[in-house]
Amino acid sequence: MSQRSSMSNVLSTLNKLIPKKKYDSLVAFFRSKSDKTMEVIIVEFDSKKFIYVNEFTNKNVKKFIDDIPEIFSKNFLAVFFQVCLFKPNGFKHNLEFCQILRDSFTALKIRTYFFSIPDYLYTHLFIATKTKIQLEEEVILLLDNPDKLNVFHCKLTKAGYEKEMIDHFVFDPKADVNALQENIIRSTNPKKIIFATYKPKSKNTMLFKNQILKDFVVDVFDIRRLCEFDIQFLYEMTIWILNRLSGHIAKHLFMPKCARHYAVYFVSFETNPPSPIEILSVMPSEALPLVKAAYVGRTSHPRQVCLASIDPLTDEIHIIQELDLILNKCHATKVVLTIDSESFPTIKVESYLLPEIFGMPNMLDETLKFKIPVIGIYGTPNFSVICYCKNDKSGYEYMKSWNWIYGNELSITFHNKKPVFGAAIHELKDCNPSTVVHDLIKIMAMSPENVKVEKFWDFKITKDEKNPILLEFDTFDGTRKRASPAFLMAMLIRQHLKAIEAEIGEKPNELGFCLFVNYSEEEMERIKSQIKESCNLLKISCVFI
Incomplete structure (x- = not known):
């Protein structure tokens, strides 16, 4: 041509x-x-x-x-x-x-x-065969590929045709005719069956039309003739696109499906090389438009999310968009993947506040009779907020000196002679990562018999006769030290006590803890037991709320 x-x-x-x-x-x-x-x-x-x-x-x-x-x-x-x-x-x-x-x-x-290739093909087929049905009526489409037969059930809705693949199988001419018909028809009552094939006059095609599907209206179409209907295809689609904003329905247009395989990766720079983790994906043929979301915990380390397109034949990955995660004014970053009706993707990041943390002051006002200071722990890595009352008559509020509703990271570095805590760690120049300990709540949750070491930890997990789990880390003078999770948590709780004392003028004798972390009942008991041990080291009592 x-x-x-x-x-x-x-x-x-x-x-x-x-x-x-x-x-x-x-x-x-x-x-x-x-x-x-x-x-x-x-x-x-x-x-x-x-x-x-x-x-x-x-x-x-x-x-x-x-x-x-x-x-x-x-x-x-x-x-x-x-x-x-x-x-x-x-x-x-x-x-x-x-x-x-x-x-x-x-x-x-x-x-x-x-158009995606499938949506273009099926729309072309319906136009070429002059298929016209009423709302909620159904058509069965059989696509006779060289290696298998694909069976689709199609229904006309107000938005266009809905298409669902019911089966695909290698056709056996010796198979039972009734069984084949039942497998194709299922529970539908098709107004019409379109049999699209490259061999419209073959024995197998005639077998389908005259025996297997003899009780139905069957329109056999030679796929090689599709180009003959390009003009009609363009005419129908142009009428639709010129009028779709006014609600015009294209009765031949299939509701769009994704043309590509997309994935969103969370990339942490805490390891070298950076470690990508897939957090969202969209496979070809998922219905469009769509919106998917995932949440990435807050961190003080640089992190990104990357949107990628993956070649279905070669698995080659093409990076389409890269965004930095929000580091400070949030509890987590919400990553939103949007794909429009033509398979064009975008990602965006939004600040996300955990409802549990947001509602913590009101919850404490309703729950606690005695107005003790309360530490809320959330996230991976772990962060904490402090809620306190200025006096016996006031309600709970977030402590602004502890970064208000966002809180501070529960981490320690021994890079200097005097330990440095939380966000201040990231202000140090040339801080040796092997001097930093963090993720204490995650470690406390672990059974000593089933310790899972994360690849981005620069400290080591070890043990001795008295302690089934110890963290081993470098210090400012080049020596290596070991400490239990409870001892290290006591160091962090002491920093909370100093901040509370600076606000209310005295050191509290009791602390409350709200654990906004997702662990099993057994794991939570291990965490609580070690936090109690930490408080005992500081000679204060604690309650869990």
């Missing part, structure tokens, strides 16, 4: 053809034929006639991008794309190419729409 040419020839032909003729309603369609070849089709909307058809390679795509404002005038009603396979030279990845295409046409105020 078309002859391959270079990009320069395509552009030259377009420039000569389009401006000289007064076309009032042009529609363009770009379709990837392989990873190196893309076809362009231009149709006159009103007359439903081809104006231009050609294909070009991926070598001169940047020139095409630059020439978009010159080629695509206001006469273009819409431009459609099915280019997921195309790998253009000069771009980091296909998605970058698609985003630039979209932005370029948006700047010209020309409507665009990007």
Whole structure:
């Protein structure tokens, strides 16, 4: 139908053809034929006639991008794309190419729409077979691939067709006919069955039409003829895209599914090399648009989240977007992944406050008769807030000197002769990571018989005859010291006591603890037991709220 040419020839032909003729309603369609070849089709909307058809390679795509404002005038009603396979030279990845295409046409105020390959194929099939049904009626689509038969059940809703894959199997002509029919039809009452195949006159095709599905209306369609319906496809889609803001329903359009595999990785720089952990993912064929969220605990260490597109054939990872996590004014970072109806993704980060911490003063006012200071512990790594009462008549409030509702990190470094605590650690120059201890609550929760060492810990876990778990760390003078989690926690609690004494003028004899951490009952008992041990070392009592 078309002859391959270079990009320069395509552009030259377009420039000569389009401006000289007064076309009032042009529609363009770009379709990837392989990873190196893309076809362009231009149709006159009103007359439903081809104006231009050609294909070009991926070598001169940047020139095409630059020439978009010159080629695509206001006469273009819409431009459609099915280019997921195309790998253009000069771009980091296909998605970058698609985003630039979209932005370029948006700047010209020309409507665009990007199809996934399956949605493009199935929409084409329904248009080609003139499939028209009423709301809530169903159609079965059988896609006869060379290696298997895919069975889809499709229902027309107010938003378009919903499609669900019911089964896929290798067809055995000797299988029981009734069993095959039951496996395909299930509990549906299809208005029609579309059997799409590359072999419309084969024995297997006739077996399906005349025996297996003889009780139903079956429309056999030769997939190789799909291109014959490009004009009708573009006409139907243009009517829809011009009117969709007013609620127009495209009865042939399938509700969009994701065209790509996306993943969001949390990247911690506490290890070298940094360790990425997947926290969100979207697989091909998930319904669009969608929003997913994950939460990453607060930390004082630099951390990022990265949005990646993963090639389904090669598993090659392409980084699309990188964002720094929020370090201070939060309890955690909420990471939100949004994918629109055309499979374009974005991520954003938001400050997140834990409801338990936010509501802690009111909870304490209602719970505690005696107004003792209370330490709330949350997060991984662990942070703490302090709630106290200025006098017997006032209610609980957050201690501003302890970073108010956000609190301070429960960590210690022995990098200097005098230990340094919490956020002040990160102000030290050239602090040796092996002098820093943290994650004490996590360690307290562990059974001595099942200690799990995190790869980002620069201290070591050891033991002796008296202590089943000890932390071993470097100190300022180059020696290594060992201490129990309870002893180290006592050092941290002492800092809380100093802050409380500075606020209320006296050291409290009793502390309350609220543990906003997610551990089993057995683990919580181990944590409480060791915090009591810490308080005993400080000669104060404690209660858990």
